Amino acid sequence: MAIEGDYHNQSILEKIFDFDEEKNQFTKKAQRYQYIIQFLSKDDKNNSYKITDIQDEILQKATDLFNIDRTKKPSDIKKNTNRQFNKYLDELEEWNLVKSEDVKSSKAVDTKVYQLSKFGKILSLMIDSLLSENKKDKSDKMYEYWKVYLSDYSSSIDSFCMSHLHKCKEEGLFEEVAQFFINNLVHYNQNIRNIIDLFTQMILVRFNDKQKDSILYNLWKRSFDELDEPTRKLFSNHMKIHLNRMILRIIRDYNKYEL
Numbered sequence: 001m002a003i004e005g006d007y008h009n010q011s012i013l014e015k016i017f018d019f020d021e022e023k024n025q026f027t028k029k030a031q032r033y034q035y036i037i038q039f040l041s042k043d044d045k046n047n048s049y050k051i052t053d054i055q056d057e058i059l060q061k062a063t064d065l066f067n068i069d070r071t072k073k074p075s076d077i078k079k080n081t082n083r084q085f086n087k088y089l090d091e092l093e094e095w096n097l098v099k100s101e102d103v104k105s106s107k108a109v110d111t112k113v114y115q116l117s118k119f120g121k122i123l124s125l126m127i128d129s130l131l132s133e134n135k136k137d138k139s140d141k142m143y144e145y146w147k148v149y150l151s152d153y154s155s156s157i158d159s160f161c162m163s164h165l166h167k168c169k170e171e172g173l174f175e176e177v178a179q180f181f182i183n184n185l186v187h188y189n190q191n192i193r194n195i196i197d198l199f200t201q202m203i204l205v206r207f208n209d210k211q212k213d214s215i216l217y218n219l220w221k222r223s224f225d226e227l228d229e230p231t232r233k234l235f236s237n238h239m240k241i242h243l244n245r246m247i248l249r250i251i252r253d254y255n256k257y258e259l
Helices: 012-016 028-040 051-061 074-094 118-131 135-151 156-170 174-185 195-202 210-226 229-250 254-258
Strands: 098-104 110-116
Touching: 012 028, 028 051, 028 074, 028 098, 028 110, 028 118, 051 074, 051 110, 074 098, 110 118, 118 135, 118 174, 118 195, 135 156, 135 174, 156 174, 156 195, 156 210, 156 229, 174 195, 195 229
Parallel strands: none
Antiparallel strands: 098 110
């Protein structure tokens, strides 16, 4: 769980997966983000929703999360929580998990509609998997979406991940890799600030099981060796930057690190 007073310095995932170890549950703020993300992903059509649509459903399902006064009229409740919902949606948009579009309401008033970005969709699938009992079904759905996402781009990390995740799937390890990674996001997420960080951390998964880690290493090496030389150089440079940044976050003695 984040240190009190340090909330604004947290990364995206630290806020969304902020976990109260004593209560053994996500904090109220984390659950609010999760509810909004899950609402926006409730169908596969990636529809857009006004803030009133989002409030209507979430306030019915998660009244206690938003400290609702049940004695007030529904219209007053919605009005009183409007600022709070706007704040969370603005933050999700700032983190590139949500995107918005300006539209006119039925009364010709300027308003916005919201939908998940591709990063938001990936995160929604991971939240669903974390909270669901049917891990196999969620893992299969994640794999199919990640495969489509990665094939749309051509950076070195995309090319590597496409190959590596496919090999994990063929080896029958994808579900375990994905679930291990998602479960660890709750406690170890400070290095993830965007979708590139997310996939980079995923390919660094290790089980602390000699046999499985040996298989993962061989799959990793095969994926690396299959990259063409220019892509391999770009990928190596990306990994160097990412790993150095990870280390710089945790070192205390920079002189020893340089040595």
